[in-house]
Every structure is written in C-alpha cells, then in structure tokens.
Amino acid sequence: MIPEKTACDRFETEALLLLEQGQPLDDHFSSCPDCLEARASYDRLRGGLTSLGRHDEPRPDWQAAVWAEIDRRKERRRRWSPWWIAPVALAAMAALFLIWIPGQTPAGLRIEIEAGTTIRRGTEAQPGDLLRLAATTGGARHSELRVYRNDTELVLRCSDEPPCSRRRGKLTASVVLDGVGRYQPLLIFSEKPLPDVASDLDADTDAALTAGAEVELGPRVVVR
Amino acid sequence: MLSPVHDSQELPRAVLPDPERTALAALDRRSPEEALAILMREYGSAVYRYCRQMVGDEDLAEEIQQMTFVQAYEALPKFARRSSLRTWLFGIARHRCLDAAKMTRRRRKRFGPLEDAPDLPVPGASAEDRLAERSRAGALEKCLQKLAPHIRDAVVLRFQQGLSYPEIARLSGEKAPTLQVRVARALPLLRRCLEDEGMAP
Numbered sequence: 077m078i079p080e081k082t083a084c085d086r087f088e089t090e091a092l093l094l095l096e097q098g099q100p101l102d103d104h105f106s107s108c109p110d111c112l113e114a115r116a117s118y119d120r121l122r123g124g125l126t127s128l129g130r131h132d133e134p135r136p137d138w139q140a141a142v143w144a145e146i147d148r149r150k151e152r153r154r155r156w157s158p159w160w161i162a163p164v165a166l167a168a169m170a171a172l173f174l175i176w177i178p179g180q181t182p183a184g185l186r187i188e189i190e191a192g193t194t195i196r197r198g199t200e201a202q203p204g205d206l207l208r209l210a211a212t213t214g215g216a217r218h219s220e221l222r223v224y225r226n227d228t229e230l231v232l233r234c235s236d237e238p239p240c241s242r243r244r245g246k247l248t249a250s251v252v253l254d255g256v257g258r259y260q261p262l263l264i265f266s267e268k269p270l271p272d273v274a275s276d277l278d279a280d281t282d283a284a285l286t287a288g289a290e291v292e293l294g295p296r297v298v299v300r
Numbered sequence: 301m302l303s304p305v306h307d308s309q310e311l312p313r314a315v316l317p318d319p320e321r322t323a324l325a326a327l328d329r330r331s332p333e334e335a336l337a338i339l340m341r342e343y344g345s346a347v348y349r350y351c352r353q354m355v356g357d358e359d360l361a362e363e364i365q366q367m368t369f370v371q372a373y374e375a376l377p378k379f380a381r382r383s384s385l386r387t388w389l390f391g392i393a394r395h396r397c398l399d400a401a402k403m404t405r406r407r408r409k410r411f412g413p414l415e416d417a418p419d420l421p422v423p424g425a426s427a428e429d430r431l432a433e434r435s436r437a438g439a440l441e442k443c444l445q446k447l448a449p450h451i452r453d454a455v456v457l458r459f460q461q462g463l464s465y466p467e468i469a470r471l472s473g474e475k476a477p478t479l480q481v482r483v484a485r486a487l488p489l490l491r492r493c494l495e496d497e498g499m500a501p
Contacts, residue, residue: 088488092484092487092488093480093481093484095484096458096465096480096481096483096484097477097480117491117500117501118487118491118501120501121487121490121491121494121501122459122487124436124437124440124501125440125455125456125459125460125490126459126460126462127437128349128353128437128440128441128444128456128459128460129349129352129353129437129441129460130349132345132348132349132352132358133345133348134344134345134348134361134362134365135362138344138348138362138365138366139337139340139344141366142336142340142366142369142370142373145366145367145370146370146373149370149374
C-alpha cells in the first residue's frame with residue numbers, strides 16, 4: 077500500500093521563524109513545491125498586513141483637537157496653581173493642628189471608682205475604694221486636680237507631681253476614699269498661676285474664678 | 301562599524317531621519333510646541349493606523365491618537381533621547397492601545413462582538429478591485445482582532461508600521477527573539493483564520 081502523500085509543513089514550522097530572524101533559508105525551500113506555495117501565501121499575507129489601513133486617516137481637524145486639549149490642560153493647571161493651594165494647605169494643617177493637638181481638646185473631668193478588682197462609673201462607693209480622675213485641660217498653662225471631702229477638707233491636690241501624672245495633655249490622679257462622706261472632684265485650669273487654697277470648696281472655687289481660672293466640677297461621690 | 305545602541309545611551313543624531321533631527325533641534329530651543337507640530341505632521345497618521353488596528357474602532361483609535369500626542373507634548377521636555385522620537389511616540393500609543401484593547405476584549409466577552417466598522421472606499425482603484433481589497437482587508441482586520449492584544453501589537457508594529465525587532469523590543473520592553481517567535485507563530489494563525497473567512501492569502 078502506498079502511503080498518502082502529506083504536504084511539507086517545513087515552511088510554517090521552520091522558515092517563518094528564520095525569515096523573522098533574518099536568517100537565510102536552505103535549498104529545500106527553493107525546490108519544495110509545498111514550501112514554495114506556502115511562501116507565496118505568506119508573502120501575500122505579509123503584503124496584506126503591510127498595507128492594512130493604508131488609506132485610513134484621522135479626521136482633518138485632529139491636530140486642532142490636540143492643541144485644544146493641551147490648552148485646556150494648561151488652563152486647568154493654571155487655575156490649580158500653587159499660589160492659593162499653599163495658603164489653603166497651611167490653613168488646613170493649622171485646623172488639623174488645633175483639632176488634634178492633645179492639649180487643645182476641650183476641658184473635661186471624668187471619674188471612675190475602683191472597688192477591689194471592679195471598676196464602675198457610678199457615684200456610690202465604700203471606704204477603701206479608689207477614686208480615679210482623668211481630666212483634659214484644654215491646653216491651659218496651669219491646671220490642678222482637687223478632691224474635697226464634705227466641702228471642707230482637701231484630700232487631693234496635685235498638678236504635675238504625684239499622685240498626678242500628665243501625659244499628652246491629659247491629667248490623671250487617684251485617691252483612696254478612706255472615710256465616709258461626700259467627695260467632690262474638680263479640675264481648675266487657667267493661663268495664669270492658680271491662687272492659694274484654703275481647703276474649703278466654696279472659698280477655693282470663688283478664689284479661682286476671681287483669678288480668671290475655670291472650674292470643672294466632676295460628679296460628687298458618696299462614700300457610705 | 302557602528303556600535304550597538306544601548307538603552308543608557310543617547311541616540312546619535314546622524315542616524316535619525318530629518319524630521320526627528322528638526323524636532324530635537326526644536327526641543328534644544330525649548331520649543332516643545334514646534335517639536336510636537338513636527339511629530340504630528342510626520343507620525344500622526346501612522347499612530348492613528350496603528351491604534352485603529354489595535355483597538356478595532358475608529359473613534360476610539362482617534363481618541364487614543366490624540367491623547368498620545370497630548371501626553372507626548374507634556375513629556376517632550378523630559379525626552380531622554382535613548383530612542384528615536386518615533387519609537388518613543390509609539391511606546392506611548394502602545395500603552396494606551398493595549399489598555400483599550402484589553403477593555404474591548406473584556407467587553408466582547410461580556411456583550412458579544414462589536415459591530416463591524418463601515419468600509420471606506422479605496423481611492424484610485426476599480427470598483428471590483430476596491431471590493432476585493434475591502435473584503436481582504438476586512439477579513440484580515442477581523443482576524444487580527446482575534447489575536448491576543450500583545451500578539452496583535454507585535455504583528456502590527458512589525459508589518460503595518462515596519463518597525464524593526466530591536467525597535468519593537470525597545471518600546472515594548474521585551475526581547476527581540478521573543479517577539480520574532482511571537483510573530484512567526486501568529487502568521488499561521490492569521491492564515492488559517494483568513495481561510496476560515498474564505499479569504500485564503
């Protein structure tokens with residue numbers, strides 16, 4: 077039985093790459109009819125690809141459109157030029173600074189009562205419980221935490237020294253509620269030095285207000 | 301013998317065609333407007349034709365062509381002269397075309413093929429010739445669109461734009477031998493596609 081003759085595919089499998097690589101082809105390709113036919117076919121294909129779209133032209137006014145876009149971009153950039161961006165950025169940064177610097181957060185006083193291992197935010201306590209105070213001073217130059225018992229006894233007064241501690245504009249302290257009575261925590265803050273104390277809640281508060289200080293009263297804690 | 305041009309070197313002006321030298325001289329005078337005008341005059345149509353084959357859509361091709369020159373204008377003052385302006389310009393167009401071609405491919409997958417663009421008359425040929433050429437060109441364009449964008453890119457730059465493999469390698473960042481293999485493998489695909497379309501080359 078005579079095997080069916082198959083077409084030679086060496087042009088596709090070898091010669092196409094050799095041609096793209098700029099290599100010479102061997103003699104087979106100039107004598108093999110299949111390869112000659114394939115070569116003619118690929119030459120036409122290359123020709124078709126080379127002339128593809130040769131009559132295609134962009135619209136006549138395309139260059140004007142390019143210049144118009146360039147002008148538009150220049151104008152947009154001019155409008156966004158840095159002469160006003162800089163002041164605006166500066167103002168934004170200043171605003172952020174005012175908002176975020178810890179000392180400038182609004183003044184306030186918060187308390188917690190620690191009874192053993194339990195912490196609660198109520199105002200009822202028992203002797204031996206720990207009263208924790210945390211205050212933000214609004215960036216004031218002078219500030220103090222105080223706790224008065226029964227309005228007439230100063231059981232805590234501190235600023236930067238223990239039992240107070242100041243961190244990132246936050247003033248904290250703690251005091252043991254060692255006896256029954258009413259405990260009044262307060263925060264006093266001012267740009268000026270704070271006046272001396274008389275260990276009396278009303279008198280000290282009056283003196284502070286008279287001296288231009290501000291007073292923030294915390295919740296009164298009753299120890300029974 | 302000329303030494304090979306490496307990426308880090310400036311191209312010697314003597315090897316550049318006249319319009320490029322004129323454009324570079326304009327850049328030396330700090331006149332990107334003049335340089336751009338030369339580039340648009342010399343390469344405007346070529347960039348459009350390249351984009352047209354890459355994205356298969358006239359309006360999109362025109363949009364990309366225009367944005368290529370706008371982007372070129374903005375980048376001209378920083379042109380590093382490591383390639384010809386033509387290669388550099390096609391590098392810009394190529395990025396935009398590949399992005400658009402990928403988008404078109406995704407859109408076709410999702411929504412089916414786009415409508416064929418209307419055929420334009422071919423000037424200076426008989427009606428019969430025009431018809432035959434239009435059919436062949438139409439079939440070839442259709443087959444090109446079936447190739448993956450990066451393969452189509454190499455084929456179009458090689459044949460339609462007549463760029464050398466080192467030039468294509470420079471603007472695509474790929475190696476010339478890789479591109480040669482890519483093109484050699486694409487040609488049989490195109491041939492078979494044309495046969496399927498009843499347009500044996």
